[in-house]
């Protein structure tokens with residue numbers, strides 16, 4: 605655990621967040637009064653039964669969706685409810701997302717996939733971004749894969765490339781939804797080792813998982829049930 609890297613700076617702040625899908629009798633309250641502060645450098649695991657609201661929480665943290673009521677701030681900036689363009693910008697600058705099923709584009713090479721988030725980056729010039737080769741080093745892949753296509757590498761390698769892509773915009777937070785859900789235990793371990801290393805360097809990580817051995821890597825475990833955050837287990 606990278607306590608030396610942790611600070612009091614709030615990377616994300618949720619206050620009384622609810623999310624209701626649908627209307628009337630068919631509506632689903634996916635989040636129900638969630639309060640959460642994520643500090644810079646934290647490694648949080650989100651656990652809980654299927655349907656408890658974990659992915660919804662991650663989408664709202666990642667500015668991919670907005671709450672029905674409540675407040676969301678990323679790096680101290682309120683996430684705008686109505687200005688979708690601003691929200692997309694915020695996401696592009698501050699968020700890295702890793703999915704269970706990798707979401708790489710097969711028409712592109714590995715290098716192009718990793719570069720992709722940078723096309724959406726408003727270049728304020730203040731961020732010094734790593735070279736694509738350095739990102740591939742970080743996820744323990746040989747640079748030779750840069751010219752291959754995702755279909756030409758293994759599932760475990762694809763997820764490592766997806767992590768490199770998620771890091772390309774030097775995000776404030778890395779959000780991962782079941783990142784090891786499609787991997788065998790050896791590949792899961794290598795992905796979790798990468799997360800450990802990144803967290804040691806100060807990257808804030810939030811991982812949704814059903815797997816207790818994945819949650820073991822976190823410094824804080826939050827449990828969801830019926831759209832609510834239950835008590836927390838810290839280290």
Ligand SMILES: Nc1ncnc2c1ncn2[C@@H]1O[C@H](COP(=O)(O)OP(=O)(O)OP(=O)(O)O)[C@@H](O)[C@H]1O
Pocket residue numbers: 625626632633634652653654655656657658659660661
């Ligand atoms: N786009 C949507 N429209 C309507 N209902 C939705 C939508 N997305 C999620 N839900 C509902 O909201 C609730 C929370 O879903 P969510 O995907 O956040 O759960 P989860 O904890 O990630 O589950 P899992 O572990 O199965 O991935 C569920 O009841 C789900 O059916």
Ligand SMILES: [Mg+2]
Pocket residue numbers: 658659660781
């Ligand atoms: Mg989910």
